[in-house]
Amino acid sequence: MTVIPNEDWFACLPGCEARVPCGQGTHAVRWEAGSLRLSEHPDAEAEAVLAALGGEKARCIEVAEAWARHADDLSVLAIGPRGPADEITTGWDDVTAAQQGAAGGFAFTGSAVGRRMPMRPAAGLHPSVPAGVQRRRLRAQEELELVRRRRTDMLSLLALGYGFQVRLAGHVAAAHADAADDPAEGRARPALVAAMAGRIGPVAEQWLGIDPDQVVVSLHAGPDWGSVELTGRGEQRRLQVALPALWLARIWAAGLALVDRHLVVAVERAGWPDARVLGLRAPGAEPEPLEVHDGGDGAGHAPHWEV
Amino acid sequence: MNRERAETFLRLLAETELRAASEGAFVSDAPWPTDSPGTSFGRLTRVSQALTAVHALDLAAAQDVLADFAVALSVRQHSDPSPVLLTRPTMARGRLYARAWPGPPDPGAVRLGVVGPDRYVSLGLTVPFRHEDIGGEVNLLSYSHTSSGARFTVTWRTRSPVGQSLMGRGFGSPVFPRLFTVSDDRGNRYQLDFSFTDRSGEILLRPVPPDGLSWLELNAPGQKPVRIDLHEQGAAEPDGGGPQVTQTDLSAGEQMLTVFADRLLMVAGEHGPDLRRTSYARAPLHAMTAGLGDVVAALEAAEVLSPHSQVPGQVAALCASLSITGHGLTAPPGPELPERWLSLLSHYQRRKPDTAPAREGHAPLAVALPEFDGMRLALLGLHNTDGQTILHLLVSGLPEDDGTGPPLPENLPVSVWVRDSGGRWHVAGVDGAHFSDGEHWLRMKLRPALARSTPWIEVLVAGRSAEVCTTLPLQWRYPA
Numbered sequence: 001m002t003v004i005p006n007e008d009w010f011a012c013l014p015g016c017e018a019r020v021p022c023g024q025g026t027h028a029v030r031w032e033a034g035s036l037r038l039s040e041h042p043d044a045e046a047e048a049v050l051a052a053l054g055g056e057k058a059r060c061i062e063v064a065e066a067w068a069r070h071a072d073d074l075s076v077l078a079i080g081p082r083g084p085a086d087e088i089t090t091g092w093d094d095v096t097a098a099q100q101g102a103a104g105g106f107a108f109t110g111s112a113v114g115r116r117m118p119m120r121p122a123a124g125l126h127p128s129v130p131a132g133v134q135r136r137r138l139r140a141q142e143e144l145e146l147v148r149r150r151r152t153d154m155l156s157l158l159a160l161g162y163g164f165q166v167r168l169a170g171h172v173a174a175a176h177a178d179a180a181d182d183p184a185e186g187r188a189r190p191a192l193v194a195a196m197a198g199r200i201g202p203v204a205e206q207w208l209g210i211d212p213d214q215v216v217v218s219l220h221a222g223p224d225w226g227s228v229e230l231t232g233r234g235e236q237r238r239l240q241v242a243l244p245a246l247w248l249a250r251i252w253a254a255g256l257a258l259v260d261r262h263l264v265v266a267v268e269r270a271g272w273p274d275a276r277v278l279g280l281r282a283p284g285a286e287p288e289p290l291e292v293h294d295g296g297d298g299a300g301h302a303p304h305w306e307v
Numbered sequence: 308m309n310r311e312r313a314e315t316f317l318r319l320l321a322e323t324e325l326r327a328a329s330e331g332a333f334v335s336d337a338p339w340p341t342d343s344p345g346t347s348f349g350r351l352t353r354v355s356q357a358l359t360a361v362h363a364l365d366l367a368a369a370q371d372v373l374a375d376f377a378v379a380l381s382v383r384q385h386s387d388p389s390p391v392l393l394t395r396p397t398m399a400r401g402r403l404y405a406r407a408w409p410g411p412p413d414p415g416a417v418r419l420g421v422v423g424p425d426r427y428v429s430l431g432l433t434v435p436f437r438h439e440d441i442g443g444e445v446n447l448l449s450y451s452h453t454s455s456g457a458r459f460t461v462t463w464r465t466r467s468p469v470g471q472s473l474m475g476r477g478f479g480s481p482v483f484p485r486l487f488t489v490s491d492d493r494g495n496r497y498q499l500d501f502s503f504t505d506r507s508g509e510i511l512l513r514p515v516p517p518d519g520l521s522w523l524e525l526n527a528p529g530q531k532p533v534r535i536d537l538h539e540q541g542a543a544e545p546d547g548g549g550p551q552v553t554q555t556d557l558s559a560g561e562q563m564l565t566v567f568a569d570r571l572l573m574v575a576g577e578h579g580p581d582l583r584r585t586s587y588a589r590a591p592l593h594a595m596t597a598g599l600g601d602v603v604a605a606l607e608a609a610e611v612l613s614p615h616s617q618v619p620g621q622v623a624a625l626c627a628s629l630s631i632t633g634h635g636l637t638a639p640p641g642p643e644l645p646e647r648w649l650s651l652l653s654h655y656q657r658r659k660p661d662t663a664p665a666r667e668g669h670a671p672l673a674v675a676l677p678e679f680d681g682m683r684l685a686l687l688g689l690h691n692t693d694g695q696t697i698l699h700l701l702v703s704g705l706p707e708d709d710g711t712g713p714p715l716p717e718n719l720p721v722s723v724w725v726r727d728s729g730g731r732w733h734v735a736g737v738d739g740a741h742f743s744d745g746e747h748w749l750r751m752k753l754r755p756a757l758a759r760s761t762p763w764i765e766v767l768v769a770g771r772s773a774e775v776c777t778t779l780p781l782q783w784r785y786p787a
Contacts, residue, residue, distance in 0.1 A: 078321070078375035079382065086329055088382050151378055158382055190311055194318030201326065212326060 011270030016163035072175035077195035163301030170253030313363035313609035363609035431671035437529035448688030455744035560612025576754035600635025679773035
């Protein structure tokens, strides 16, 4: 069965919205059709320029910038939720605490683990410190600053809530899906395989009662949807799953992975709140077309699909 | 080597650990210590170290996986990953796994058996000195002139505590470099840089002497000048042969596990018979071997260790012989252990330990071994000091420690063993090192110590592509 999607990967996802503490109040940040929208910052670009010139940057702008920085960052898949049950309750207080912790910077000492101290520029090191050591220390400090900023970014993006978390994961998976099909170009393949395993494992457990550690995932390349087979018995029992990387974006991120006890492997007609998908009743079975409908509460953050 | 599968293995392991944490299986209050194999992070760190050691995974990629895992765990447990993130640059500085040589290099590029143009002269001279209240002697074991300069490998002793303090300072010791002077047969005079660890080390000559010198003269305070003949003498070996080179073909994973086993035997030697009696004595060995099953699985996934290799089974058998459990190795204990491992195990398992410490003495050596695996090694001296046997080596061809990999003492990609004239094997472990102009100067400690009466030894250096074995007579000198 050939499945060639021609819709955007997010066609089965409704918009979603979060409230972000910004300035003296809270502002709405909205995701709609693949884009982040800051309705209360109509000229976000101008605000960003002003901030670059020394002005204070609005948190909404920071969030949007973080979103853009990480929309193809595979770390999002490694950190973000594996499913609705994998609750990540990061709040804006956590973000603020992380920002304050990072504000003073850190000086890497190589041994004083966890000891915070004001960052000193390399030029301030004692002249007797060899140049090579100074370079390494400076490089280590820069790396640490980068690590800390990434963490603050991640916390901000997680604080937007589950709906945004899975949509961002969809962006990342879609950004790498084409390259992942090519083994020669697929530097992202290990991260995508792990991301798929981490997400399809709990789904398979719910579907078949199999231990997620017994699910073996590979990336499928080709025009068809892939394969799902059950092999072995007892401890040697394995669910061999080969699905394209885009499954993460089009199906998992849209909350479509398991509908009416069917493992959804492809989308035939994308849309929200109605779509037609291909679902497996059992491993090794032929996929069945299913007309599905989002019967959730309309909030749209996490669609609840039904046949 | 399959780098994609290596990274995939590590990332899937992270998924397993994160799932366990989310399901509450991970209950440690302190998930972060990277050195503790009992934590999720420790498990991942060990595998990362192993994969980076065999070059199946970039250091940056390993660090990214570990950092992502730290953040992922922290946001689920509301804990602060800063301690881990702060140590990020050192995550891959392995304490356990020697970094495998990037090779074996292109066979056409291997200069197997080639000895370089460097100059090594066995000396065996004792030079007494006296300055004010300080008296003692310097024993010149060898002279070597290589690309990084010219130097004597020495031991020393003094009869005064003040002298020990001054000599023990090593680099920059202000007194002795000025007291000793060296000149050559062409009238050149040299400054001396002392580099000592405990009571042995190197005395570097500056500037670098010209080639072709016939002799040097060492002037020690309170003594007549001592003439040092630099004519090279052929090694007088019992069997009359030079170093024997045997080609081997170890995979990177086999080499890593073999060197790891050497280190295990080295550490086990610190406790000897206590290993069987107390779990306390085995604790360091348990810490070293925890997670070894994960490491072997990772090496197999990365295709740097064949699933049919006997080495994991041999390591499992070694662990069983040392009463080590909890390593996670699934390979059945190997069919046959290497003779040298058995020799050491037999020694460790004796009911009565050696009670007499090795007596003081030194034996001059100056032997360049044939090049293999892109490395050249030279043996520059052997001595028994403070009950321990130290072998001095010069290694060229190793990369400089740039701070991103395991430091050299944990990074020597070869096994070094000594077999004494009685047939007993002694494992060598790096006890100290310094780097100069592309060359590493190593102090290797032998375990067990060598009896001073040993008339000859066989030195075995084993890498991935070759084993070099050379038999050396020992002309022991004893302190006055």
